[in-house]
Amino acid sequence: xxxxxxxxxxxxxxxxxxxxxxxxxxxxxxxxxxxxxxxxxxxxxxxxxxxxxxxxxxxxxxxxxxxxxxxxxxxxxxxxxxxxxxxxxxxxxxxxxxxxxxxxxxxxxxxxxxxxxxxxxxxxxxxxxxxxxxxxxxxxxxxxxxxxxxxxxxxxxxxxxxxxxxxxxxxxxxxxxxxxxxxxxxxxxxxxxxxxxxxxxxxxxxxxxxxxxxxxxxxxxxxxxxxxxxxxxxxxxxxxxxxxxxxxxxxxxxxxxxxxxxxxxxxxxxxxxxxxxxxxxxxxxxxxxxxxxxxxxxxxxxxxxxxxxxxxxxxxxxxxxx
Numbered sequence: 001x002x003x004x005x006x007x008x009x010x011x012x013x014x015x016x017x018x019x020x021x022x023x024x025x026x027x028x029x030x031x032x033x034x035x036x037x038x039x040x041x042x043x044x045x046x047x048x049x050x051x052x053x054x055x056x057x058x059x060x061x062x063x064x065x066x067x068x069x070x071x072x073x074x075x076x077x078x079x080x081x082x083x084x085x086x087x088x089x090x091x092x093x094x095x096x097x098x099x100x101x102x103x104x105x106x107x108x109x110x111x112x113x114x115x116x117x118x119x120x121x122x123x124x125x126x127x128x129x130x131x132x133x134x135x136x137x138x139x140x141x142x143x144x145x146x147x148x149x150x151x152x153x154x155x156x157x158x159x160x161x162x163x164x165x166x167x168x169x170x171x172x173x174x175x176x177x178x179x180x181x182x183x184x185x186x187x188x189x190x191x192x193x194x195x196x197x198x199x200x201x202x203x204x205x206x207x208x209x210x211x212x213x214x215x216x217x218x219x220x221x222x223x224x225x226x227x228x229x230x231x232x233x234x235x236x237x238x239x240x241x242x243x244x245x246x247x248x249x250x251x252x253x254x255x256x257x258x259x260x261x262x263x264x265x266x267x268x269x270x271x272x273x274x275x276x277x278x279x280x281x282x283x284x285x286x287x288x289x290x291x292x293x294x295x296x297x298x299x300x301x302x303x304x305x306x307x308x309x310x311x312x313x314x315x316x317x318x319x320x321x322x
Contacts, residue, residue, distance in 0.1 A: 021230050024094070027069035027223060028086055030079065032094060035117050040110045041096035044088040045117075046075070053082035054128055054151060055118050059111065060089065061133035062245055063206075064197050064237040065224030067093035070132055072219075073298045077306055083122065087114050089135065091236025093227060101181075102239035104247045105172060107138040108145065115142070115149050128313070130154035133271070133295065137250040144256055152260040152316060154309060157295040160250030161265075162273035172249075181242035190238060197237070198228035211294035212269025220299065251276060257285070262312040264289040264297055264305060271295035287312050 026032055030048035037043070046068055049055070056078055058071035068075075068086040078084045088095040090110050091102050118127055128151055131139035136158030143150050184190040196202060203224055207216040227233065239245050247253070254261075265274050267290060280286045289308045293300040 021233075022226055024226050024230055025223075027067055027088075027093065028072060028075050030084075034094075035113045037109065037113050040090055040106060040113055041098060043090060043096070043110045043113060044094035045114050046086045047083075048075070048079040048085070049083040049121065051079070051082050054125065055083040055085060055122050057111075057115060057118060057127055057129040058084065058086040059129065059131035059135045059139060060086070060092070061135055062089070062092075062107075062236075062240050063133075064194070064240070065203060065228035065233075066236075067223065067227045069093075069220060069223040069227070070296065071130075071298075073302045074130065074306070077302060083118075085114070085118055087111065089236075091232075091239075097230065097232030097235055099185075099232065099235050101244060102236045103244050104138055104141065107135070107245070108142045111138060111142045112146060112149075115146075119149065126151040128152045128154070130156060130309075131158070132156040134159040134245065136160070137247050137253060140250070140253040140257055141247065143259065144253060147259065150259055152262065152313065153257065154312075155261065155263045156298065157265045157271055158254075158263060159246075160254060161263075161276040177242050181238055181244065184234075184238040184241060190234065194234040194237065198225070198233075200225055203228070209270040210296060211300070212266065212272075213294065217296075217299045220296075254280065259285065260312070260316040261286045262289070262309060263287070264291065264308060266291055266293040266295050266297050266300075268292065269294040287315075 028046040030046050032044060033047055034042050034044050058074055060066050060068050060070040066089065068088050071086045075084055075086050087110065089107055091097050115127060119125065126149055129139055136155040137160050139153055143153060184193065203221055204216065207221055208214055263277065263286065266272060277288055281288050291297045291301055291304055298305045
């Protein structure tokens, strides 16, 4: 009882002191636009379509403070040479953050909607797409559902190649536990735990584990802190913590990909278990790059990442033209 009273008092005090959430600036240059759907709600995306070429879509990862800012180095680099777009997935950034169940299917449908909008603006041609971490599984599933939408996929530190979260289970399901989500959704316990999770100290701790070093990208920390303190910011992370955003069939989805796939991952930090990668290394449509970085290599060695990706794209150009 004493513990519950303390937690409740802390939550009340925190809510009284918090006041209005801080304003969230735009994560990226270009225009900030929105597509809508009956299931996905309002989904925001950044657009920088001025340059000619094949469009590139960038998709951030899923965590307590996710947003398109995670794609910023790639976005800034490629907007100088080709049309580039970046999505805020449902529940994150400037997209709708309503209280609902967030699942892989919802994320895939949001990707479908943004890709359809991009293709409509560029003559209907297929696009290139790069996704980070857990969102790589969503991108793979989006490709399998609509293979004509994509020319190639890029996977940055993708979830599903390790021994713990690989997925060879039934398709279109998730690992969610409703009892966990229900506990988190309660007015005292959930906000208190979420507040601790998205404190600056906690976020720095998790970013250091992601980077595998005490040196992190401070801009990513600052923006993530603001993003995680917006109205409704807790709803998608509750589903993430409860497992609803983890597909049961990630590995099987990757195995079914037939278009060119580029995978890049780091060698440092808590996200370096790619024990299943050798299963894909000999496939003619896969190219795997390993770098001496953490799980966000584009923040540490952007040139190495873009050079590897550009070589991958150059190698598949003849197949595209055939």
